[in-house]
Amino acid sequence: MSGVVLAPVETPLRRFVSEFFASSIAAIGLAVFVVIALAAIFAPWIAPQNPYDLAVLDIMDGRLEPGAVGGSGMTHWLGTDDQGRDMLSGIIYGLRISLLVGVGSAFIACMVGASLGMLAAYAGGRTDSVIMRVVDLQLSFPTILAALMILAFLGKGVMNVVIALVLVEWAYYARTVRGSALVERRREYIEAAICLALPTRRILFNHLLPNCLPPLIVVGTMQIARAIALEATLSFLGLGVPITEPSLGLLIANGYEYMLSGKYWISFYPGIALLITIVSINLVGDQLRDVLNPRLKK
């Protein structure tokens, strides 16, 4: 008996982790995302320059090629933009804003949307109709148009971008959660909870919500990527962040006019950074969907 090696106890979390890492592409995606997130979090320590401090920028260093040495003796590995801002630093700081806006807005939208979706499913009747018609109305608007209108009203600024993104994205979560909550609430354990006369709040958040989480996590990851892309679009159109604190979208917009004249690096590198970020998040999201969806199981 002593020679028998016991297999590690199979907990749901362990199974989930091993299933997730079964796909090497998803693992790479997650690794890239972690690197990007760490770079964004520790930006002030790893970026060669603080690109938001006007005092360290010099217009005479504007539009230097990748690898060129600026007036202060600093090497700009990815070149500089039209204001003499080091592109590498600009991208690292830009990622920071993009991730903050993306994750922040997805999180808040998720809370708002999930609560309203569950309420609609649980309460049913008139409450359900009102909430879901608002969701329909919201989803019938093109996202970018709605965001543009909200920002035109609120004005520029990182917080306003987050508010605008929350306002246009909560509907996706509400719809998703309502769908799975409708199924779950007919289950016996909910009926049992109701019979026990537990408070509604407790039934909603302790019983119903945990069982609606898997689809919510999948939608959430996808929406983070979407929010980052949307923030980049808004900044590209000049409605997002202030011009002295560029996010990735604004960096791309700044360089766009120079594309024709051969100064590709101002738009190109931030574009690549944006692409890698979104792809890595989407890879993680795809794998999460496969792992968390019982119907896709063999």
Added chain:
Amino acid sequence: MRQTIAALFLAGTLSAGAQTLTMAVGAPVTSLDAHFHQLSPNNAVASMLFDRLVNTDAQARNVPGLAESWTAIAPDIWEFRLRRGVRFHNGQEFTAEDVAFTIARVPNVPNSPSSFAGFVRPITRVEIVDPHTIRFSTNGPYPLLPQDLSNIYILDSTTHAQATTEQFNAGPMAVGTGPFRLIRHANGDRIELERNAEYWGTAPAFARVNYRMITNDSARAAALLAGDVDVIDQVPTADLARLRTDSRVALAETVGLRVIYLSFDHSRDDATPFVTDNDGRPIARNPLKDVRVRRALSMAIDRAAITSRVMEGSATPSGQFLPPGIFSHVPDIAAPAFDAEGARRLLAEAGFPQGFRITLHGPNDRYPNDGRIIQAIGQMWTRIGVRTAIDAQTWTTFVARAGRAEFSAFLIGWGSNPEGSHPLRNLIACQSRERGWGNSNRGRYCNEALDQGLVRALQTLDDADRERQLMALQRQAFEDVAIVPLHIQTNIWAARRGFEVTPRADELSLAQSVRPAAAR
């Protein structure tokens, strides 16, 4: 024989090809009614369809238009002798009646967003002496009347008696005496023109003109390189370096009349909204009221760096309104030299050794590189201790707020008539409804002594004497740093091989300025 026919045929097709000019302009034309909206793109189209009594040449000098000559026959009466035998596109003859009708119509165009009325306001009485002589009485001596009338396009008293702005835009009323007649107007997209064979002046080189509006800078430059258009205006500065070396394209440039400047809040003695101390608390007195602070902020700006790096050479640093060679340019006012040390000293003298915080506002879609210029100034001010935040907005939002004096410091531009009283009256003089002055004085600078001098100068008929007075007034204004001029823009057109553009100081993109280039 066959060869001759082939050669003739070939020559025929070639000249037919050369007969059409396609040009693309960067700013949309808002109306074909020549009295509706004072806007350079509209004036350009009006200058092709209509004529003025006094036309202006490429250097913005007055030249005879529908008037052959003009003289002041008394201190307050101007007499204009009109050109004979001129006909409108529909065959109507041009007479003094038409001039009187035009002067009467100008102030009465409904819903005009920016009226031409100011140019005819000095006229108190119009007297038709004979069909080809007309006299204008003014309220006191008014030497600038010919200059003012160079902004007024002449209409026909019979054709346009009841004409509305909508009828001009639709086409049937766009009938003038100008070098081109209208074929088609697609609002905001293109205007098609045909040569007026009976034109009294120099005949235009092209029989047909396709005048397109391509507002996106990169798209306009790309259309030129692709050969879709022959000429473009407002060449994007980002593409200048490349176009200069491209043998398929020739650039035509001239120093313009538009000055880009900073304006400060002169209206508040106590706290101004966008200035705080270094901890973000409001400062009880407005530091911008102190001339030393204004001078320090001007000295801190490296104008040469802005014109070379941001404008890529398409502007000249300036310390005044007008470029050299223009009436009442002041030769002894140089562009303020860049001196960060001196600026810091002046700030300390004014009681701000540690500087302060300020927000610099500006448009981001009105002037070439406007958003980039204010960022560059933000760098320079931050370096002398004035920590600067930048807020660039779209023009419509920006200009409305600037007009209400909501900002502390902002960037804006001004396209002058070629004489100093025009910017002085509009940008520096105290706001006065009664005089019609200070209309664009958004910083609310006000100096009664200067205004009195301006009244005197405007009544001086002798040109040399008036120029001396205007120069003294400009010295006074810039000594007091009423505004901070940055640079004067260069107007640039680009043409494909085979086309030659005469660059105009007044920015107008005219089809009659384009000719086939001499063989190279």
